[in-house]
Amino acid sequence: DGGITQSPKYLFRKEGQNVTLSCEQNLNHDAMYWYRQDPGQGLRLIYYSQIVNDFQKGDIAEGYSVSREKKESFPLTVTSAQKNPTAFYLCASSISGRAWLNEQFFGPGTRLTVL
Amino acid sequence: GQNIDQPTEMTATEGAIVQINCTYQTSGFNGLFWYQQHAGEAPTFLSYNVLDGLEEKGRFSSFLSRSKGYSYLLLKELQMKDSASYLCAVRDLGRAGNMLTFGGGTRLMVKP
Numbered sequence: 586d587g588g589i590t591q592s593p594k595y596l597f598r599k600e601g602q603n604v605t606l607s608c609e610q611n612l613n614h615d616a617m618y619w620y621r622q623d624p625g626q627g628l629r630l631i632y633y634s635q636i637v638n639d640f641q642k643g644d645i646a647e648g649y650s651v652s653r654e655k656k657e658s659f660p661l662t663v664t665s666a667q668k669n670p671t672a673f674y675l676c677a678s679s680i681s682g683r684a685w686l687n688e689q690f691f692g693p694g695t696r697l698t699v700l
Numbered sequence: 701g702q703n704i705d706q707p708t709e710m711t712a713t714e715g716a717i718v719q720i721n722c723t724y725q726t727s728g729f730n731g732l733f734w735y736q737q738h739a740g741e742a743p744t745f746l747s748y749n750v751l752d753g754l755e756e757k758g759r760f761s762s763f764l765s766r767s768k769g770y771s772y773l774l775l776k777e778l779q780m781k782d783s784a785s786y787l788c789a790v791r792d793l794g795r796a797g798n799m800l801t802f803g804g805g806t807r808l809m810v811k812p
Binding site for chain 1: 708799801804805
């Protein structure tokens with residue numbers, strides 16, 4: 586079955602540690618996105634990538650880093666510079682940036698808690 | 701910039717109809733999406749409007765008025781499983797790629 590996977594579903598880390606969240610898709614989508622969701626709030630864009638080996642900062646990129654070495658994979662690293670990293674992290678993908686409908690498909694999310 | 705507003709919470713009764721409103725301000729409107737998100741899960745796509753009017757899909761309908769910067773999601777024959785958050789998101793020509801800007805979401809509670 587095609588889809589987007591994120592692992593793990595729950596992640597606990599100590600303050601000051603970097604942590605990498607995985608996101609894999611087998612939908613053959615060109616574009617991938619990382620969002621952060623805080624309780625009772627909407628999704629905020631962290632980083633996005635429209636093509637392999639290229640990515641752009643979103644609205645709240647500070648304290649995060651990404652890579653896009655393969656079309657299927659878009660891992661997100663939450664660094665120790667991120668002041669408030671505890672949140673629900675959602676990865677999404679879409680066919681490309683310019684199609685008519687081109688809705689984004691979301692993975693199941695990773696809930697990161699920094700202790 | 702973009703600004704998207706929707707009510708924080710709504711409550712409705714099983715079997716009833718509920719309308720969730722969304723207003724937006726954007727420099728280059730290029731479509732409005734509604735997503736459903738159950739607690740702790742991924743958002744799932746419900747509807748897309750880019751032209752004015754009503755799009756109907758089963759029990760769910762979505763309406764758009766571009767001149768008013770306004771959309772609503774209409775849910776009919778409410779079921780308990782419709783208890784979820786409903787996210788309004790706007791795509792803006794002024795933003796690169798397919799980036800969406802999301803509202804804060806409306807948490808709908810359906811009561812028996």
